[in-house]
Amino acid sequence: MAAAPHPLLTTARTLARDLLAPNAERVDRESVPAGHIEALRRSGLLGAGAPREYGGAGAPDAVVREVQEILAGACCSTWFVQTQHHSPVRMLAASRLPVRERLLRPLATGELLAGIAFAHVRAFPRVPVRATADRGGWRFDGTVPWYTGWGLNDVMLLAGVSDAEEVVFAFAEAREQPGLRASAPMRLAALTAARTVSLELDGLWLPGESVVLRTRREEFARVDLPRSTNASPAVFGVARAALDVLEAAGEGETARVLRTRLEEVRGGVYELAAHPVPHERIAERLELKTRAYDLMRAATTAAVVAGGGRAMSLDSPAQRLAREGLFLLVQGQTSDVRRAHLDALARI
Structure with a gap:
């Protein structure tokens, strides 16, 4: 029997289906509402990777990554606000300074964002x-x-x-x-x-x-290297959402081919993300990151093409996903990532 999904994944999918995705086009034109943040606070997702003893869920990294995919695919703007929260939580969890006892619990429980x-x-x-x-x-x-x-x-x-x-x-x-x-x-x-x-x-x-x-500063750069060279889970979330739009437009075969390629790259990216020495195999990480970008771009472009002129309407998820994909190309970009991506594009 297949194992039941992690409770946080069930929560994330419910939040995405019932709140984030139905309102994504409106939010894109306006602003992330406080109601979305309140829903995240109540959900427990803000403490997904935080220590249990401080009120967090202590979920495995694989679950945390998939939660981020789900949120990004449903509403990338809301995802981008909440994803900022997790770096301070991780840094506090690793710290032994007094600020840990003051802030880790309220951040892990969602009391503070x-x-x-x-x-x-x-x-x-x-x-x-x-x-x-x-x-x-x-x-x-x-x-x-x-x-x-x-x-x-x-x-x-x-x-x-x-x-x-x-x-x-x-x-x-x-x-x-x-x-x-x-x-x-x-x-x-x-x-x-x-x-x-x-x-x-x-x-x-x-x-x-x-x-x-x-x-x-040198130590920060060393520790920061895998954060910038690994593909973001949001790339896969947006790409998957675009493939869902493509399937809904009746282009199931194109979606199937792209989805197979995307899942292959996703598996490679996450295997390296779990590597015990995070600052090794940098060239391989960058190659997979640029391939993930290529597939995200292909998926969002296909969704726009399949939608035709209707995809240009601000009510269309296809154009929103295409623009969100453009944003993810430069989010967290460093000079090394930019160089690798441009070199890959020059080989197309």
């Missing part, structure tokens, strides 16, 4: 945000180019680089305050609904007990 403001650290040797030791805490100055979930998140995980090339990660309230000012929400070709802003930091001071991690 976290966003992230540290992707800019990957821009080194440019330092968009500088961290300076000051009065027993840290002062942050500079610009966070992208911050998603403004107005929805309760707290943010902010990072800056010190003069000694140490990356300092600390939690701040996700609101305007002395030393922190947000831009107007950005208008983007896709995922405008995710409420992305830039943040201007001018002497934002955070106490020492807000710090969750201090690490050498």
Whole structure:
């Protein structure tokens, strides 16, 4: 007998079917509503990978990845807001600093929603945000180019680089305050609904007990490498959703061929994601990531082609999925990922 699906997968599929997917086109044109976030808080999905002793589900990584696929395929904007939450949870779970006891439980249970403001650290040797030791805490100055979930998140995980090339990660309230000012929400070709802003930091001071991690920049880059070189579960979620649209349009054979190829690549990506040494086999990870991009692009393009002129309507999921796919091509992009992807495109 086949094993019953993990309860979190059942919860994610129900939420996707009953709330996220039916409203995805409206959300895409407007904004991720607070009601979607409240549903996520109640669902337990925000604590999918969090330790059980802190109120999380402690689910296996394979389950956590599939939950992310389901949410991204149903409403990529909502997925993008909530996916920011899981990095702070993982960092707190690995920390032994006092902030763990203050924030891990409310984040694991969904009482609080976290966003992230540290992707800019990957821009080194440019330092968009500088961290300076000051009065027993840290002062942050500079610009966070992208911050998603403004107005929805309760707290943010902010990072800056010190003069000694140490990356300092600390939690701040996700609101305007002395030393922190947000831009107007950005208008983007896709995922405008995710409420992305830039943040201007001018002497934002955070106490020492807000710090969750201090690490050498080289060590951050080493640990961060698999995060940027592995294909995101969202790529497979959006591709699968596009293939469902294609099947519904009567193009079952094309969908079957593409789905077979997609599942093969997905299996390879997740096998490497589970590799015990995460910063090894980088070339193979990048090759699979670019193949996943190719199949996502093929799936979303096929959904648009099958829909014809109707696919250009803002009420059509095909055009939304195609634009979400474009967004995923550059989400979390680094110079190494960009180079590998462009080189692969040049070989087509």
